[in-house]
Amino acid sequence: MKENILVKYNDIHKSYGDLEVLKGINLGIHEGEKVALIGPSGSGKTTLARLLMTLEEPTEGTIEVDGKLLWHEEVNGKLQRASEKHLHEVRGNIGMVFQHFHLFPHMTVLENIMEAPMSVLGLKKSEAKKDAEEMLEKVGLIDKVDTYPAQLSGGQKQRVAIARALVMRPKIMIFDEPTSALDPELVGEVLDVIKEIALEGKMGMLLITHEMDFAMDIADRVVFFDEGIILEQGPPKELFNNPETDRLQSFLSRFT
């Protein structure tokens, strides 16, 4: 399962004005691998995810997804700036679930999920509906097909957002603190759905989380970010039981 590298960050730097947020990140994610990013607020985790989504462009360095560069493409043996078509192809491999759901408020649950497969992938309505229903079964919300987002709880909204990302069948899904905007009693249902998807195994995951038990449970590898660099990484048990740096020790002590 782990031979092929799906995502590769090569010496990534990112600055906003004078503030250098990422200071040389090298990170590879294998096909199907689940990587959890942990670290203090402001350490650059979301920026790293946004770069992969092409919502931001690196100041220096390159990112490859499935062997293709994100911002450049080779045309007649020369590297040039990527066309929209190229970016679109690369983005097709990546799904994202945000902290604040970002559902379309004027569409029903079913319409929210059918939208991208129809407009981006060109699926027929009947096919998109079938896929959307299958995903809603998976996240346990098939009874909500005709409901509008405003009538759902936060946990249900996030499960719809997950179904909407899944239906595009990405090779990697990014979860950016998917439970941090939820009331505590709704966190569990969302984590359960993510765990179930993780156990299916096929899809890679980049998961930014403050839920350490959850990271321990589902991640193949945990990466600790601190002030724009990767300070430590490893299998969750090793990292959590034997942190090498004081920074990680002190970070983890907040969760015990």
Ligand code: ADP
């Ligand atoms: P984390 O996800 O680890 O909390 P972020 O990647 O969100 O960290 O932010 C890292 C740093 O970058 C923070 O200091 C944040 O204020 C800054 N930052 C993030 N996005 C922007 C932006 N668009 N413009 C300016 N500064 C930003």
